[in-house]
Amino acid sequence: MAGDQLQVLNALDVAKTQLYHFTAIVIAGMGFFTDAYDLFCISLVTKLLGRIYYTIDGSPNPGTLPPRVSAAVNGVAFCGTLSGQLFFGWLGDKMGRKRVYGMTLMLMVLCSVASGLSFGRSARGTMATLCFFRFWLGFGIGGDYPLSATIMSEYANKKTRGAFIAAVFAMQGFGILTGGVVSLIVSLGFKTKYKAPSYAEDAKGSLVPEADYVWRIILMLGAAPAALTYYWRMKMPETARYTALVAKNAKQAAADMSKVLQVEIEAEDEKVLASGGANSSSFGLFSREFLARHGLHLLGTTTTWFFLDISFYSQNLFQKDIFSKVGWIPKAPTMNAIEEVYRISRAQTLIALCGTVPGYWVTVALIDVIGRFAIQMLGFTFMTVFMLALALPYHHWTTPGHHTAFVVMYGFTFFFANFGPNSTTFIVPAEIFPARLRSTCHGISAAAGKAGAIIGAFGFLYAAQGKDPAERDHGYPKGIGIRNALFVLAACNLCGLLFTFLVPESNGKSLEEMSRENEDEEGDGAAATAGNAKTAPAV
Numbered sequence: 001m002a003g004d005q006l007q008v009l010n011a012l013d014v015a016k017t018q019l020y021h022f023t024a025i026v027i028a029g030m031g032f033f034t035d036a037y038d039l040f041c042i043s044l045v046t047k048l049l050g051r052i053y054y055t056i057d058g059s060p061n062p063g064t065l066p067p068r069v070s071a072a073v074n075g076v077a078f079c080g081t082l083s084g085q086l087f088f089g090w091l092g093d094k095m096g097r098k099r100v101y102g103m104t105l106m107l108m109v110l111c112s113v114a115s116g117l118s119f120g121r122s123a124r125g126t127m128a129t130l131c132f133f134r135f136w137l138g139f140g141i142g143g144d145y146p147l148s149a150t151i152m153s154e155y156a157n158k159k160t161r162g163a164f165i166a167a168v169f170a171m172q173g174f175g176i177l178t179g180g181v182v183s184l185i186v187s188l189g190f191k192t193k194y195k196a197p198s199y200a201e202d203a204k205g206s207l208v209p210e211a212d213y214v215w216r217i218i219l220m221l222g223a224a225p226a227a228l229t230y231y232w233r234m235k236m237p238e239t240a241r242y243t244a245l246v247a248k249n250a251k252q253a254a255a256d257m258s259k260v261l262q263v264e265i266e267a268e269d270e271k272v273l274a275s276g277g278a279n280s281s282s283f284g285l286f287s288r289e290f291l292a293r294h295g296l297h298l299l300g301t302t303t304t305w306f307f308l309d310i311s312f313y314s315q316n317l318f319q320k321d322i323f324s325k326v327g328w329i330p331k332a333p334t335m336n337a338i339e340e341v342y343r344i345s346r347a348q349t350l351i352a353l354c355g356t357v358p359g360y361w362v363t364v365a366l367i368d369v370i371g372r373f374a375i376q377m378l379g380f381t382f383m384t385v386f387m388l389a390l391a392l393p394y395h396h397w398t399t400p401g402h403h404t405a406f407v408v409m410y411g412f413t414f415f416f417a418n419f420g421p422n423s424t425t426f427i428v429p430a431e432i433f434p435a436r437l438r439s440t441c442h443g444i445s446a447a448a449g450k451a452g453a454i455i456g457a458f459g460f461l462y463a464a465q466g467k468d469p470a471e472r473d474h475g476y477p478k479g480i481g482i483r484n485a486l487f488v489l490a491a492c493n494l495c496g497l498l499f500t501f502l503v504p505e506s507n508g509k510s511l512e513e514m515s516r517e518n519e520d521e522e523g524d525g526a527a528a529t530a531g532n533a534k535t536a537p538a539v
Contacts, residue, residue, distance in 0.1 A: 084142020089443015379420010
């Protein structure tokens with residue numbers, strides 16, 4: 001060991017649960033609340049956008065977004081999120097967690113409002129503007145992933161660290177739920193005011209202009225929670241682990257945490273300069289030393305998050321299409337545009353309330369009891385089982401009288417996604433990497449997840465279309481059908497299960513113990529690569 005644990009870090013590890021823990025959860029969690037609202041509310045209004053901007057004059061059927069437009073509207077935010085995770089993850093390790101935190105939040109606020117104000121002389125122009133602002137909205141959201149996780153992990157004590165990080169991520173469930181509730185309220189307000197009995201009357205009457213307000217209001221309201229927490233984010237001190245281990249400022253770290261913990265902490269300048277060992281703190285992300293110590297860990301966190309998000313985001317973004325195919329949501333020509341938004345929102349709110357939100361909070365309750373590894377294995381296993389249970393007798397579920405049972409089974413896949421890998425893939429990368437690379441590695445892991453989300457968003461859109469033209473939405477090419485798409489998602493979950501064996505268990509251990517920052521290079525098992533690591537340039 002290069003030395004004993006720093007007093008300031010030990011104080012954080014053994015601190016009792018205090019008010020500042022819950023304050024940090026709320027402040028960081030509201031970012032995730034906003035993230036989830038902004039990312040998933042688009043699926044509630046996609047069909048409405050098709051009706052408003054792509055209706056064919058005189059047609060008896062509702063308009064539909066062309067395949068490429070629909071894919072872009074649903075997936076462009078994920079492209080921005082992937083870019084933001086890589087950029088802000090790296091920047092968080094270079095400039096500090098707190099300084100970058102405010103940048104991401106302001107970007108989210110501005111782009112949420114701008115998305116609702118999208119404009120254009122034509123349908124194509126409006127959709128292009130919407131995609132532009134949603135890309136930059138995703139860019140800001142991407143930065144929130146590594147920063148929120150890293151900040152919460154570095155503030156928490158080691159006994160309940162998993163629960164605190166999981167609680168931050170669990171705000172995502174409330175964001176999804178709130179998106180559904182807001183859509184319900186907004187659509188119900190317009191639905192009550194304008195009672196068009198059919199789509200034909202909807203298209204000819206005064207409902208469509210008012211329907212244009214619906215999607216804009218829903219998107220713009222995503223700015224509210226982020227704006228409300230901006231002040232408190234800026235009041236948070238920088239984490240002691242960044243200040244002490246990366247910035248090497250012992251005095252500032254001790255002063256900040258003395259205020260937070262309300263105890264007297266000594267500034268240990270000499271220990272800070274030697275913390276983690278002069279050798280072990282010198283290696284960079286692309287060094288052999290990092291590969292020897294954490295290469296398999298990074299492979300595990302990236303692959304599990306990748307396979308999880310293919311399945312998770314496919315389920316979330318296109319559950320409206322699945323509900324329509326099994327008959328739980330009536331066919332579009334039988335409803336006016338506002339009625340369709342209302343019914344889609346009601347279905348997704350019910351799934352969020354019964355499956356999504358409970359899964360997050362069961363994770364919060366149990367993650368420090370049974371550990372990250374067990375929860376991730378359990379989640380991937382049951383996601384695979386329930387996907388196969390939906391896919392194998394798919395034609396049975398789609399017959400009248402079995403629709404409710406299908407929805408219940410589908411809800412279980414959401415429960416075990418959130419009481420499982422959707423939570424743990426977020427938590428573990430914030431615990432197992434060195435402080436100087438923690439935000440970067442979390443950003444890389446999260447970006448791999450968003451690559452999976454992009455595949456889910458773009459791929460499932462086409463794959464879920466049936467082979468028979470009568471089973472496909474207007475303009476969509478032949479696909480493999482929802483049943484076969486469910487088999488593909490089950491295979492992704494099985495792959496995630498297998499790659500989980502590369503991820504170490506971090507339950508009950510300090511961050512420095514997991515990242516091996518207290519080890520001297522000469523004392524570890526990588527003596528053969530130590531000489532190369534000493535001379536490798538830091539990243």
